[in-house]
Amino acid sequence: QKEVEQDPGPLSVPEGAIVSLNCTYSNSAFQYFMWYRQYSRKGPELLMYTYSSGNKEDGRFTAQVDKSSKYISLFIRDSQPSDSATYLCAMRGDNNDMRFGAGTRLTVKP
Amino acid sequence: EAQVTQNPRYLITVTGKKLTVTCSQNMNHEYMSWYRQDPGLGLRQIYYSMNVEVTDKGDVPEGYKVSRKEKRNFPLILESPSPNQTSLYFCASGTGLSYGYTFGSGTRLTVV
Numbered sequence: 001q002k003e004v005e006q007d008p009g010p011l012s013v014p015e016g017a018i019v020s021l022n023c024t025y026s027n028s029a030f031q032y033f034m035w036y037r038q039y040s041r042k043g044p045e046l047l048m049y050t051y052s053s054g055n056k057e058d059g060r061f062t063a064q065v066d067k068s069s070k071y072i073s074l075f076i077r078d079s080q081p082s083d084s085a086t087y088l089c090a091m092r093g094d095n096n097d098m099r100f101g102a103g104t105r106l107t108v109k110p
Numbered sequence: 111e112a113q114v115t116q117n118p119r120y121l122i123t124v125t126g127k128k129l130t131v132t133c134s135q136n137m138n139h140e141y142m143s144w145y146r147q148d149p150g151l152g153l154r155q156i157y158y159s160m161n162v163e164v165t166d167k168g169d170v171p172e173g174y175k176v177s178r179k180e181k182r183n184f185p186l187i188l189e190s191p192s193p194n195q196t197s198l199y200f201c202a203s204g205t206g207l208s209y210g211y212t213f214g215s216g217t218r219l220t221v222v
Binding site for chain 2: 004006008032034036041042043044045046049051088090096097098100101102103
């Protein structure tokens, strides 16, 4: 079993849809949770981060962490074609040993 | 502009020919790391460095070497590349226990 599981998709939605991206993990020591966005031919860029359980909102993006279920989510409201990218979840404990999901490829169609 | 710079962006080489991929950051970050990205496997850590002259193995270090003689530079060395090292490589840097890393634009390596 991988330490971090992420559905690779691909996921295709119409413009304006709400998108839900998810990851599950097995290591209960993880406390810091991040979402990266990676455009084609680019490096990943940090989109959002949360510590421990709870929600965090930033514009159209909401990150949720449920440590009891070992489940994290990223929601994108009013999705735009410019949101088309691969989204990677990442997490770590009290060190720099960061673990990444395999990434979900998202396409938002106009 | 704060950034991580990798060179080259694309490289095709032959089996056994030593190569170096350079990585440089201008943010005075202590932490630097190399990853490879393969379809379905996500980002896997090759080596990382907590500071100058301090390096350690990640999950897939076989066939790679690194050095950290200066804070800003962290080159990745393939002494004798093999076709299974064909991949997309990323360098990343961060400050101590930062939430997230800054990634370079990637180096696509093909070993034939």
